[in-house]
Amino acid sequence: MPDDKKQVAMSTVAMEGAPRGLGSKNPKQGKRMTGAQAIIAALEAEGVDLLFGYPGGQAIKIYDALYDSTQLKHVLARHEQGAVHEADGYARATGNVGVALVTSGPGATNTVTGIATAYMDSIPLVVVTGQVPRAVIGSDSFQESDIVGMTMSVVKHSYLLLSADDIARTFREAFHIAKTGRPGPVLIDVPSDILSAEITFEYPDAVNIPSYRPTYRGNAKQIRAAARLIADASKPVLYVGGGVVSSGASAQATELARMMRIPTVVTLMAKGAIPSSEPLNLGAVGMHGSKYANMALNRSDLIIACGARFSDRVTGRFDEFAPEAKVVHIDIDPAEIGKVREAQVPIVGDVRRVLDSLLEELARIEAAPDTAAWLSQIDEWRTRFPMYDEHVEEPAGAIVPEVAMRQLSRALDPESTIVVTEVGQHQMWAAQFVDRELPRTFLSSGGLGTMGFGFPAAVGAAIGCPGKTVVCVAGDGSFQMNLQEMATAAINNVPVKVVVVDNRALGMVRQWQKLFYGGRYSATELDDVPDFVKLADAYGWGAERVERPQDVEAAYARMLATEGPYLLDLRIPRDQSVFPMVAPGGGLSEVIGAIDSGAGFRIVAEPDGVGWTNWASRTNKAAGGVGGREGGR
Amino acid sequence: MRATKNHNVLSVLVENRPGVLMRVVALISRRGFNIESLSVGPTEDPTRSRITIIADVDDEAWEQITKQLNKLVVVHKITDLTDEPSIERELVLFKVNAPAERRSEVIEIANLFRAKIVDVGRGSLTIEATGDESKMQGMEDLLRAYGIREITRTGKIAMSRNSKEE
Ligand SMILES: Cc1ncc(C[n+]2csc(CCOP(=O)(O)OP(=O)(O)O)c2C)c(N)n1
Ligand SMILES: [Mg+2]
Numbered sequence: 001m002p003d004d005k006k007q008v009a010m011s012t013v014a015m016e017g018a019p020r021g022l023g024s025k026n027p028k029q030g031k032r033m034t035g036a037q038a039i040i041a042a043l044e045a046e047g048v049d050l051l052f053g054y055p056g057g058q059a060i061k062i063y064d065a066l067y068d069s070t071q072l073k074h075v076l077a078r079h080e081q082g083a084v085h086e087a088d089g090y091a092r093a094t095g096n097v098g099v100a101l102v103t104s105g106p107g108a109t110n111t112v113t114g115i116a117t118a119y120m121d122s123i124p125l126v127v128v129t130g131q132v133p134r135a136v137i138g139s140d141s142f143q144e145s146d147i148v149g150m151t152m153s154v155v156k157h158s159y160l161l162l163s164a165d166d167i168a169r170t171f172r173e174a175f176h177i178a179k180t181g182r183p184g185p186v187l188i189d190v191p192s193d194i195l196s197a198e199i200t201f202e203y204p205d206a207v208n209i210p211s212y213r214p215t216y217r218g219n220a221k222q223i224r225a226a227a228r229l230i231a232d233a234s235k236p237v238l239y240v241g242g243g244v245v246s247s248g249a250s251a252q253a254t255e256l257a258r259m260m261r262i263p264t265v266v267t268l269m270a271k272g273a274i275p276s277s278e279p280l281n282l283g284a285v286g287m288h289g290s291k292y293a294n295m296a297l298n299r300s301d302l303i304i305a306c307g308a309r310f311s312d313r314v315t316g317r318f319d320e321f322a323p324e325a326k327v328v329h330i331d332i333d334p335a336e337i338g339k340v341r342e343a344q345v346p347i348v349g350d351v352r353r354v355l356d357s358l359l360e361e362l363a364r365i366e367a368a369p370d371t372a373a374w375l376s377q378i379d380e381w382r383t384r385f386p387m388y389d390e391h392v393e394e395p396a397g398a399i400v401p402e403v404a405m406r407q408l409s410r411a412l413d414p415e416s417t418i419v420v421t422e423v424g425q426h427q428m429w430a431a432q433f434v435d436r437e438l439p440r441t442f443l444s445s446g447g448l449g450t451m452g453f454g455f456p457a458a459v460g461a462a463i464g465c466p467g468k469t470v471v472c473v474a475g476d477g478s479f480q481m482n483l484q485e486m487a488t489a490a491i492n493n494v495p496v497k498v499v500v501v502d503n504r505a506l507g508m509v510r511q512w513q514k515l516f517y518g519g520r521y522s523a524t525e526l527d528d529v530p531d532f533v534k535l536a537d538a539y540g541w542g543a544e545r546v547e548r549p550q551d552v553e554a555a556y557a558r559m560l561a562t563e564g565p566y567l568l569d570l571r572i573p574r575d576q577s578v579f580p581m582v583a584p585g586g587g588l589s590e591v592i593g594a595i596d597s598g599a600g601f602r603i604v605a606e607p608d609g610v611g612w613t614n615w616a617s618r619t620n621k622a623a624g625g626v627g628g629r630e631g632g633r
Numbered sequence: 634m635r636a637t638k639n640h641n642v643l644s645v646l647v648e649n650r651p652g653v654l655m656r657v658v659a660l661i662s663r664r665g666f667n668i669e670s671l672s673v674g675p676t677e678d679p680t681r682s683r684i685t686i687i688a689d690v691d692d693e694a695w696e697q698i699t700k701q702l703n704k705l706v707v708v709h710k711i712t713d714l715t716d717e718p719s720i721e722r723e724l725v726l727f728k729v730n731a732p733a734e735r736r737s738e739v740i741e742i743a744n745l746f747r748a749k750i751v752d753v754g755r756g757s758l759t760i761e762a763t764g765d766e767s768k769m770q771g772m773e774d775l776l777r778a779y780g781i782r783e784i785t786r787t788g789k790i791a792m793s794r795n796s797k798e799e
Contacts, residue, residue, distance in 0.1 A: 148652065152659050157706040160652065177706060211648065211709040335700035 016216065017176035020096065021047025023205040030202065035164035036061040036195040037068075039128065042171035044071045045203040048099050050090060050463060051075070052083040056103025057143060058130030061195040066101075075463060075492060078484035080107050082456040084114025084127060085482065089457025090464035091123050092443045093418055095248075097178050098123070098460065103130040105143030108189075109150065113450060115185045116154040120447025121269060122246060124183035126174050133193035134162065148189050156184030164197035169204060176207045181214030182333040183246055214332060218349035223357045226304070226328045226345045230260055230358075231367035233302035233326075235374045238262045239285075239314075242269030242446065243307015243331060243351050250439045252355035253306055254278060259362065261369035263378055265293045267308055268431055271442040276414075276435035282378070283387070286314035287582045288428040291594040292381035294580075298322050298588040305329045307351045310340035311447070320587030330354045385580075385594045387432055392595060398573045399549050401426070401501060405433035408471070408499065411556040414438065418461050418470045422454035422478030424508040426501035428578045430473040452481030455498060459489050462496045469497065469560065476502045476526060486539040489565040497559050498567045503574050504528055511577045515592075516584070525574070536567040545569040641695050642687050642714040642721065642791050648707040649675055649682040656705055657684055661698055666690050670723070672788035681709060685790045718794040724763045724787040726751070727773070730780035731758040739779055746772045757782060 026045040033041065039062055043051065052075045055063045066074055077083035080102045087098030098118075102111055108129040118125045131137065132144045148160050157177050159170050174186040230236060244253050250273045257264045257280045264274050265285035274281045282293040294316075297303070303325045308314070315321040318340065329336075329343035330351050337346040347354050388402045408430075412419065414437035421427040421444045436442045443461060445453040458472035479500055489496050510524040536543030542562045546555040546569070559568050579593025647653045654673055661668055670687040690698065695715075702708055714721075731739045739758050743750055748762035762772055766789075773781070 149655070152656060153663055209706060212706045333704070335697065335704055339697055339700075 016214075017180040017207065018205065019046045019172070019175065021045050024203050026203055028201050030200060032198060033201050034061070034065070034195060035167055035190075035197045035199060036065040038164065038167045038199055038201050039171070039190065039195070040065045040069050040072065041201050042168055042203060043099065044069065046097075046171065046175050048097075049073060051099040051101055052077055052086040052090070052460065053101035054078075054080050054083055054103065054107060056105075056107045056130060058104035058132060058192040059101060059107070060103075060130075061192060062101060062128070062130065062190070074101075075488065077456070078487050079482065080110035081114050081452065082459075082482050082485040082488065084111045084125070085117065085450075085453050085456035086460030086463070086485070086488070087125055087127075088114060088118045088123050088453070089420060089443060089460030091118075091125060091460075092121075092457065093440055093461035093468075093470075094464045095246075095440065096124075096464075097175055098125045099128070100125065101128045103143070104132055104147075104192075105145045107143075108145050108147035111147075112151060112154070113448075113452075115151055115187065117445050117448045117450040117453055118185040119154040119156065121445065122183050122242060123185065124178040125185040126171075126178055127185060127187045129187065129189050131160070131189045131191040134191045135193065137191065148187065151187055154185070155187050156182075158187040158189070160189045161191065161194060164194040164199045167194075167199070168202055169207075172204050173207050173209060177209075177212065181212075182243075182331075215334070215348045216332070216350040216353055218330065218347040218354035218357060220357070222345055222347045223354065223361055226330075226347060226358055227361040227365060227367060229302055229326060229328055229345060230262075230304065230362065231365060234370050235300045236260070236262045236302040236304060236371065237297050237300040237325075238264040239267075239297065239303050239305045239308050240264055240270045240273050241267045241306065241308025244270050244273045245307075245439045247307060247332070247351040247353075248439075249306065249352035249355050250274065252352055252359060255359060256304075256355060256362075257281075259359065259369070260367065261371045261375065262304070263296050263371070263375060265289070265297050267311070267314055267446070268444055269446045270308070270439075271431060271444075272436035273439045275437040277437060280375075282382075284431050286311070286316070286588075288432065288578050288580065289314075289582075290382075290387045290432075291385040291580050291591045292378060294582065294588040294591060295381050295385075296378050300325045303327050305331070305343075306355065307331060309336045313446075315340070315588065316582045316590070317585060317587040320589070322588075384597055386597055387580075387595075389595045389597055395573050395575075397548065399547070399552060399570060401429045401572050401576055402433055403549065404501075404552050404570060404572070405429045405473075407553050408473070408556060409434040411553065411560060412469070412471065414441070416468050417441065418443065418458075418465060418468050420444070420454050420458035420461060420470060420472045422472070422474040423449045423451045424475040424478055424506070425503070425511065425576070425578045426473050426475045426478075426507070427454075428508075429501070432578075434473070451475075451478040453478075455479055455496075456482050456485045456488075458496045458498070459485055459494050462489075462494045463492065469495070471497045471499060474498050474500050475507060476500055476504060476532070477506045479532075480530075483535070486536070486541065486565070490539045490541060493564060495563060496565050498565075499559075500532055500567060500569050502532065502569050502571050503576065505574050507574075507576070508578070510574075512584075514575075514577065515581075532567055532569040536565075539565075541565045541567055543567040543569065545571065547571045639690065639692060639695065639715060640687065641690055642685070642719065642789075643699065643702075644712040644714055644791055644793075645684040645686065645702060645708060646676070646710040646712075647682050647684060647705075648709070649680050650707065653682070653707045654684065656707060657686075657702060660701055660705065661686070661688065664694065664698065666694065666698070670786075670788040672790050674790070683790075685788070687789055712793060714791050714793055719791050720794060721765050721789050721791045722763055723765070723769060723789045724761065725769050725772075726783075726785045727760045727762065727776055727781060728752075728783040729758050729760065729776050730756060730782060732756050735779060739776070742772070742775050748772065
């Protein structure tokens with residue numbers, strides 16, 4: 001490459017990950033200070049105003065330096081896992097890099113689940129861990145753990161700082177790497193002796209990492225090829241994943257759907273990226289997606305995958321997935337393209353920029369939609385197999401989770417609310433029935449499926465978005481995994497609203513036992529402990545229990561009208577199942593528990609008249625099969 | 634997985650820093666693949682090292698490994714030499730039984746393979762040999778008759794034959 005061109009290419013990449021703050025123009029630039037002060041100055045130069053953490057011996061000097069910062073607000077979590085999920089929830093809701101600060105040893109190991117959760121969902125985080133002094137690293141000294149080694153497979157990148165002189169450059173690189181390309185968590189391990197070393201603080205603006213150059217602009221020839229395929233397709237489906245959210249491509253993806261009249265399916269990670277109110281949006285797809293969305297995806301002749309990775313939760317049994325479809329795959333991560341499904345037109349690039357060019361190209365070739373027949377076919381499926389139908393027979397006098405989630409959806413203003421979920425049945429009901437109009441307003445642990453993520457993430461989102469009401473749809477099991485963060489919410493007066501969908505069960509696992517393990521409920525029934533209302537009271541929260549369907553809407557209204565943190569214990573029967581469901585180990589056509597309108601009940605025995613018992617035992621075998629690929633939740 | 638297993642050779646140019654080898658190796662072993670041969674050394678540029686990795690993996694998995702390695706921030710460049718004309722070399726040390734009466738036979742074999750005798754013991758000889766896979770195998774087969782006490786291999790290093798990198 002000629003030098004001037006190289007210069008231009010480098011500056012675009014640099015701009016891509018530039019500090020949100022003042023960078024080299026920060027007021028502490030050029031000053032003498034300690035390593036600990038330099039870390040605080042680096043965070044300030046990056047424009048960080050909020051971090052989540054928990055102190056300890058090897059982080060005490062950083063905490064001491066933090067004491068003087070007027071820019072940084074530190075939120076003291078009650079557990080390091082909580083701190084990382086809080087930083088993650090903040091990052092998902094705001095789009096900024098989330099920052100967590102913890103001490104060495106147990107403080108550091110407690111962050112691992114949080115980091116892995118962020119990694120699987122491509123969330124930008126910078127996690128700073130204290131470490132024992134350089135001289136004793138490797139000697140099993142008190143509270144030493146090899147956190148760089150332990151987290152190696154769940155970070156985008158990590159650093160063990162070996163000199164105070166490297167602090168500024170390392171922090172700049174870490175933030176750059178976390179938020180550019182495919183975002184992800186970056187860990188910086190800081191031996192405590194370098195915190196007292198004196199240095200001159202020189203914060204750089206640019207980074208120079210020759211081995212890290214994400215591709216942003218899609219290949220023009222491939223974009224033309226994609227446009228041709230789209231123009232020629234008669235049964236296309238737009239498959240929207242989390243990359244659309246991280247690249248800020250919601251408007252472009254929605255525009256593409258509307259312009260070419262393409263029915264659209266949305267993964268859990270992308271919920272909100274296409275408005276629920278958009279008629280072309282078929283909503284949830286995959287294991288607990290609607291039957292019509294799965295039929296559409298599976299029978300399409302062209303899949304336009306945008307920032308999505310053909311996860312096994314979406315495709316079901318892979319060798320039966322969308323047999324007739326060609327694939328246009330747009331992703332910033334070249335390793336995703338062709339990983340699971342071969343792409344006829346692979347496009348490596350930033351989804352937003354690629355879609356911008358694709359829209360231009362479609363306009364240029366005057367592509368016209370040819371999907372009327374396809375859309376009316378899908379509409380027929382949609383009418384015949386609705387996601388839910390109020391005529392389905394339900395236990396009398398009990399709260400029906402599907403209905404309760406619809407009511408919650410209606411109670412929430414789409415512009416000013418964020419919904420965060422835990423993991424389990426309640427998560428799937430929320431994904432199915434809570435409508436969202438905007439990206440970054442539905443947050444859920446998709447890739448790792450981390451119970452205990454949702455509540456702290458909701459706290460982080462609420463602190464990051466003070467103008468919004470944050471509602472956490474939790475399960476009674478998941479909520480108990482990080483409920484110590486109730487103190488964090490109480491003390492910081494975080495007005496988070498937690499709806500505990502309380503089935504006294506690890507419902508999702510219990511559902512599998514019910515369907516595939518002959519109702520042998522091994523270790524999935526939780527006793528009616530704790531009393532969540534009393535628990536909330538102990539933390540100084542508002543709370544209420546609701547048990548009758550007719551009381552649910554008023555209870556939501558009271559919850560939303562109350563200032564400060566609030567818990568609503570929503571009691572549902574233990575025995576509810578999430579349907580429809582793609583049979584584990586089955587293809588997308590093997591949907592069980594879909595509703596056949598007209599019939600007014602769920603069809604549990606599918607496919608094609610294979611008896612229920614037959615089917616269940618067959619699946620049971622499959623579920624234990626090949627390398628756990630079909631594995632459970 | 635449909636594709637068949639292959640003898641794959643990757644040449645990976647990385648940062649010359651602590652922890653880099655571990656990142657590369659962990660990424661491969663995490664997927665359950667056994668690395669058959671591995672060698673690392675500095676390059677013409679002291680800030681970079683070259684890692685040569687050989688593994689028997691099917692093509693699909695190999696492509697995925699290559700792409701994932703490319704994502705590591707410490708990896709500069711990957712050259713897949715599997716199907717390229719390339720030079721592969723390995724240095725092998727053989728310690729072979731060689732009582733006085735058979736010593737000359739062993740020396741003759743070493744000479745035949747242009748190998749060197751690097752140590753002489755009372756009942757043994759240590760031979761240093763370099764070459765490609767088949768040459769080393771041939772030598773090992775012949776020496777076995779005398780009793781091989783120990784073999785140590787450096788792991789293969791490789792380089793493409795054409796000079797398109799420049
Ligand atoms: C940390 C963690 N442990 C275990 C699991 C496996 N798991 C998935 S869903 C689930 C049950 C969740 O129970 P609850 O939060 O009450 O939700 P429900 O399914 O009852 O709505 C379990 C145990 C998990 N996803 N995460
Ligand atoms: Mg539960």
